Amino acid sequence: MTEIPSTYDPKVVEGPVFTSWMTGGYFGCEIVEGVRPYAVVIPPPNVTGSLHMGHALNNTIQDVVVRRQRMLGRPTRWVVGTDHAGIATQNKVEQKLAREGKDRHDLGRDAFVEACWEWRREHGSIIIEQLKRMGCSCDYSDEWFTMDESYQRAVRRVFIDWFEQGLIYRGKRIINWCPRCTTALSDIEVEHEDLDGHLWHIRYPLASPSGGIDHVVVATTRPETMLGDTCVAVHPDDDRYREFVGATVVLPLMEREIPIVADDYVDPSFGTGAVKVTPAHDPNDFEIGERHDCPKVNVLEADGTVSAQGGAYAGLDRYEARRRIVADLDEAGLLVRIDDHVHSVGHCYRCHTVVEPWLSDQWFVDMQPLAAPAIEAVRDGRVTFHPKRWENIYFHWMENIRDWCISRQLWWGHRIPVFYCDGCGWIGASMEDREACPACGGGVRQDEDVLDTWFSSQLWPFATFGWPGDDPRLDYFYPTSMLSTARDILFLWVARMIMSGMYCMDGAIPFDDVIIHPTVFNAEGRRMSKSLGTGVDPLDLMEHYGADGMRFGLMLQVTGAQDLKFSEEKLVSSRNFANKIWNASRFVLMNLDGYVAGAPDPRTVADRWILSRLANLTARVDEGMETYEFGEVSRALYDFFWSEYCDWYIELAKGRLTDPDQRASVQRVLVFVLDQALRLLHPFMPFVTEAIWREVPHLGEERAASLMVAAWPDAAALAGCADEGAERSIERLIDVVSGIRAVRARYQLPPKQRLSVVFRTVGDAETNWVENEFTEMSRLAGVDEFVAGTSAAKPPHSATVLASGLEVYVPLEGIVDFEAEAARLRREQDKVAAEHEKLTRKLGNEGFLSKAAPEIIAKDRARAAELAETLEVIEAQLAELES
RNA sequence: GGGCGAUUGGCGCAGCGGGAGCGCAGCACCCUUACAAGGUGAAGGUCGCAGGUUCAAAUCCUGCAUCGCCCACCA
Numbered sequence: 001m002t003e004i005p006s007t008y009d010p011k012v013v014e015g016p017v018f019t020s021w022m023t024g025g026y027f028g029c030e031i032v033e034g035v036r037p038y039a040v041v042i043p044p045p046n047v048t049g050s051l052h053m054g055h056a057l058n059n060t061i062q063d064v065v066v067r068r069q070r071m072l073g074r075p076t077r078w079v080v081g082t083d084h085a086g087i088a089t090q091n092k093v094e095q096k097l098a099r100e101g102k103d104r105h106d107l108g109r110d111a112f113v114e115a116c117w118e119w120r121r122e123h124g125s126i127i128i129e130q131l132k133r134m135g136c137s138c139d140y141s142d143e144w145f146t147m148d149e150s151y152q153r154a155v156r157r158v159f160i161d162w163f164e165q166g167l168i169y170r171g172k173r174i175i176n177w178c179p180r181c182t183t184a185l186s187d188i189e190v191e192h193e194d195l196d197g198h199l200w201h202i203r204y205p206l207a208s209p210s211g212g213i214d215h216v217v218v219a220t221t222r223p224e225t226m227l228g229d230t231c232v233a234v235h236p237d238d239d240r241y242r243e244f245v246g247a248t249v250v251l252p253l254m255e256r257e258i259p260i261v262a263d264d265y266v267d268p269s270f271g272t273g274a275v276k277v278t279p280a281h282d283p284n285d286f287e288i289g290e291r292h293d294c295p296k297v298n299v300l301e302a303d304g305t306v307s308a309q310g311g312a313y314a315g316l317d318r319y320e321a322r323r324r325i326v327a328d329l330d331e332a333g334l335l336v337r338i339d340d341h342v343h344s345v346g347h348c349y350r351c352h353t354v355v356e357p358w359l360s361d362q363w364f365v366d367m368q369p370l371a372a373p374a375i376e377a378v379r380d381g382r383v384t385f386h387p388k389r390w391e392n393i394y395f396h397w398m399e400n401i402r403d404w405c406i407s408r409q410l411w412w413g414h415r416i417p418v419f420y421c422d423g424c425g426w427i428g429a430s431m432e433d434r435e436a437c438p439a440c441g442g443g444v445r446q447d448e449d450v451l452d453t454w455f456s457s458q459l460w461p462f463a464t465f466g467w468p469g470d471d472p473r474l475d476y477f478y479p480t481s482m483l484s485t486a487r488d489i490l491f492l493w494v495a496r497m498i499m500s501g502m503y504c505m506d507g508a509i510p511f512d513d514v515i516i517h518p519t520v521f522n523a524e525g526r527r528m529s530k531s532l533g534t535g536v537d538p539l540d541l542m543e544h545y546g547a548d549g550m551r552f553g554l555m556l557q558v559t560g561a562q563d564l565k566f567s568e569e570k571l572v573s574s575r576n577f578a579n580k581i582w583n584a585s586r587f588v589l590m591n592l593d594g595y596v597a598g599a600p601d602p603r604t605v606a607d608r609w610i611l612s613r614l615a616n617l618t619a620r621v622d623e624g625m626e627t628y629e630f631g632e633v634s635r636a637l638y639d640f641f642w643s644e645y646c647d648w649y650i651e652l653a654k655g656r657l658t659d660p661d662q663r664a665s666v667q668r669v670l671v672f673v674l675d676q677a678l679r680l681l682h683p684f685m686p687f688v689t690e691a692i693w694r695e696v697p698h699l700g701e702e703r704a705a706s707l708m709v710a711a712w713p714d715a716a717a718l719a720g721c722a723d724e725g726a727e728r729s730i731e732r733l734i735d736v737v738s739g740i741r742a743v744r745a746r747y748q749l750p751p752k753q754r755l756s757v758v759f760r761t762v763g764d765a766e767t768n769w770v771e772n773e774f775t776e777m778s779r780l781a782g783v784d785e786f787v788a789g790t791s792a793a794k795p796p797h798s799a800t801v802l803a804s805g806l807e808v809y810v811p812l813e814g815i816v817d818f819e820a821e822a823a824r825l826r827r828e829q830d831k832v833a834a835e836h837e838k839l840t841r842k843l844g845n846e847g848f849l850s851k852a853a854p855e856i857i858a859k860d861r862a863r864a865a866e867l868a869e870t871l872e873v874i875e876a877q878l879a880e881l882e883s
Numbered sequence: 884g885g886g887c888g889a890u891u892g893g894c895g896c897a898g899c900g901g902g903a904g905c906g907c908a909g910c911a912c913c914c915u916u917a918c919a920a921g922g923u924g925a926a927g928g929u930c931g932c933a934g935g936u937u938c939a940a941a942u943c944c945u946g947c948a949u950c951g952c953c954c955a956c957c958a
Binding site for chain 1: 885886887888889894895896897898901902905906907908911912913915916917918920921922923924925937938939950951952953954955956957958
């Protein structure tokens with residue numbers, strides 16, 4: 001075994017281990033009748049994407065959960081695949097064309113769509129390969145894509161069902177328009193940002209001045225929209241304008257007469273109390289226009305330039321038009337004032353261009369009927385969010401849900417399956433493409449638009465099990481068990497999966513648990529972004545720290561908070577931890593000569609202690625995993641392995657391994673605890689644990705070929721190892737050893753300087769305890785000899801260690817600096833006295849004695865007694881030193 | 884305008900009703916035959932501020948401050 005290198009090298013280990021998993025076929029999963037499965041669907045990354053920190057975190061979370069479930073013996077399936085990502089992919093392909101000096105219209109629709117497929121073939125597997133690099137145990141044998149043929153049928157099925165039930169309708173509405181992507185967006189695809197803008201006050205002359213007043217002043221943040229104004233609105237109760245309601249103003253620059261109308265929407269206290277109304281470019285104005293029967297003049301083209309309706313400004317870009325209009329108004333003396341004004345401006349979530357509210361024909365889904373059962377499912381706990389507070393955010397959005405604009409003016413995506421007959425006016429949706437009109441037999445044309453990408457992604461938890469076909473996997477794996485995702489797609493994706501899932505699957509929820517993990521920010525607290533250069537590349541991190549180091553480092557940082565300020569230092573610790581595991585294992589493997597497999601046979605208090613700690617760890621890991629407290633679980637694993645198993649148990653084992661009487665038993669405990677710890681660690685650090693585990697001798701039972709499918713430690717069985725007495729005993733011994741080590745450090749005694757110490761005990765029982773238990777520990781303190789007794793005398797020139805109520809004298813012939821020792825004792829005296837006083841006051845408090853729990857009072861009394869004793873000892877020592 | 888989260892040693896964070904912890908950095912000593920990506924030890928904090936509840940508050944409540952996020956038809 002000595003050929004195992006002394007440093008863990010992920011580069012050497014990870015590749016072969018992953019290959020062995022693939023060839024072992026552990027990622028797939030068969031249906032096992034009668035056994036409850038565990039299923040997870042991956043949030044499908046965009047085909048255009050490559051792994052970022054959000055993916056790294058999210059997929060580690062899923063893999064940790066999935067690997068544990070697999071080890072628990074449940075048929076486990078983690079569905080993997082990618083999203084066609086309509087706008088994102090179309091943009092990428094258009095950028096590629098642009099580099100060749102072309103745009104999509106040069107190619108035509110069919111060729112462009114083919115180019116998108118080509119892109120997918122070239123780039124679509126990149127992110128899947130990156131997931132493999134991370135060690136994600138997805139079912140790679142059954143990869144899905146949201147444009148797969150069967151997936152297309154699912155999309156079409158849902159569209160048609162909703163269409164036929166009247167949940168999908170077409171309407172001319174104000175929608176959010178991205179002039180760069182030239183498509184409509186849904187409300188939640190718009191990101192609002194407060195920007196410094198202006199409030200332009202513009203004079204609109206009255207057509208017929210009266211009472212000495214010849215104009216009204218309106219205020220606007222978007223002066224260019226005035227080209228499409230079709231009325232001016234004031235509040236009906238506003239005395240300033242009451243007499244002008246019904247009059248007309250002459251729209252400046254356009255020289256069009258438009259009416260002044262009274263409408264409750266207007267807030268008299270804002271601006272001038274008079275609002276210019278542009279029904280085609282503002283949702284509120286649209287409503288006002290409807291109420292007052294005003295025309296809707298669309299003054300913008302799809303690309304954001306002014307349309308022919310914009311008169312002299314036609315053809316100008318919207319911002320150029322704004323500048324010119326403001327200048328022209330100024331010149332005409334109609335610009336009254338410009339105020340600074342901060343307002344919220346919507347941006348496209350894909351290209352960050354400022355979106356325009358724009359009047360156009362679009363398809364919508366009536367969401368309220370779909371939302372009602374989905375609200376109920378969370379309300380009654382069928383679906384549970386972790387952390388739970390996200391449920392309130394879900395409720396708030398769902399209870400105020402608005403109709404969903406699902407049509408996109410793109411070419412890449414699921415084409416809307418609606419056919420129109422221009423001959424007879426027939427309109428219908430259909431599963432199969434239509435050539436002829438079922439009504440008149442004439443030709444039909446298909447709707448030009450495609451569906452919002454999220455319309456297809458919402459079907460992911462059941463379309464990936466073959467729905468709407470009759471795939472046996474659907475019955476078996478749906479509902480899935482858990483969904484883990486980032487909070488920014490709670491509405492875009494999660495809520496819609498619950499709604500469409502319950503609709504399509506007869507009211508059955510798509511998943512039991514939803515994990516909303518924290519968003520990863522960089523050290524400056526800024527969002528990780530490739531374009532801003534504020535991101536960290538997970539591939540680089542894996543290069544430096546290994547996949548296990550990155551995974552564990554991330555998991556250490558997952559708490560219930562909503563943000564995660566990414567700390568690379570945690571990855572350093574985690575990489576070191578992987579190395580620690582490697583070397584501890586190496587130590588065990590190097591000391592197995594003569595090992596005979598078998599269950600552990602605890603002989604010493606240390607044996608019982610480490611088994612008890614293992615039992616405790618296993619229970620904590622189980623509990624933490626059930627509640628998705630990944631940070632807590634990974635910390636527990638780290639602390640156990642490093643601070644207990646390595647720092648103490650292995651150190652103690654070193655001595656016993658050389659003792660022929662003890663060697664066999666200590667080997668068994670070493671091996672057993674290592675084996676169990678590797679199993680517990682495996683979901684978090686799959687590579688290093690797998691590589692080592694294969695070298696660890698089995699315990700006698702039939703052994704799995706891979707740790708991936710080895711049995712998860714049984715907390716209930718281990719519970720029998722719980723041993724409070726052993727734990728207390730070892731805690732005291734650790735206290736004593738640390739105290740003696742502190743003395744060594746204080747006087748800089750080299751390791752070669754062996755010590756001989758004296759214990760003063762309070763009774764024979766304690767004397768016996770010291771004599772029995774300290775022998776094993778003495779090695780770790782560099783102590784060769786010791787004596788214990790109630791009347792043991794303090795040897796001259798010795799330092800005193802006070803630990804867990806024990807008094808230990810460390811003779812330091814001629815080495816002790818008494819001044820320094822006295823000073824140290826005085827400092828300790830202050831500290832102990834302060835604590836003792838605090839505790840004494842507490843114990844003298846009637847309220848405390850009458851109301852606190854008895855065990856708390858008993859504990860405090862014991863502690864106070866111990867402190868009092870310690871004080872006495874310190875005083876005695878000081879008296880001795882100073883006399 | 885409404886809601887949510889954060890505020891703990893130099894930095895990053897955990898703890899969330901009964902003796903302030905971890906990692907990193909820094910300090911001292913140590914290449915002790917698993918590991919220097921290591922070991923041992925020492926040092927470092929009136930737990931944002933102000934009230935309140937309680938025998939007891941970093942932990943619960945109220946208010947405030949700072950930072951951040953989300954939602955909202957803020958001309």
